[in-house]
Amino acid sequence: MKWIPLCLVSMALLASCNNGKNQGEETEAADIPMEQVGKQPVGQTIIPGSDSSGAVLEVAEDAYDFGTVKEGEKVTHEFNFTNTGNSPLIISNVQASCGCTTPEYSKNPIAPGEQGLVKVVFNSAGQVGKQHKMITVTSNAASKHTQLHLRGEVEK
Secondary structure (H helix, E strand, C coil), rough: CCCCCCCCHHHHHHHHHHHHHHHHHHHHHHHHCCCCCCCCCCCCCCCCCCCCCCCCCEEEEEEEEEEEEEEEEEEEEEEEEEEECCCECEEEEECCCCCCCEEEEEEECCCCCCCEEEEEECCCCCCCCEEEEEEEEEECCCEEEEEEEEEEEECC
């Protein structure tokens, strides 16, 4: 009779060890980004968080100071960049920190060695004082998010 509880405890321990292993395997699979699932060649291992694209977004200048403008004026600037990687660069989104800044960007893939641009238009209406607008570029580059900065001052 003493052996029955001991056997039950042993079986429960073995079952819990096996469940822990399965959970670990499921967690690893869940860590792979959805855009990579099913797209890697057979035998290639994708390490979550690593860059397999080879695209590199290199900005000529990541900040522009427009100086001082009168309230109501619009400031336009183009941020030029080059894909210095070895795979096409794809920009998936460009987001400004406020609605007064409107971005436009290259929507076609940028081949290695080719250039693209992000054009921003800042509407200074109602924006009196020192300004610092951030524009976030999201892409498949090694650095997924690139920050661009638009600075200046708006006078009444």
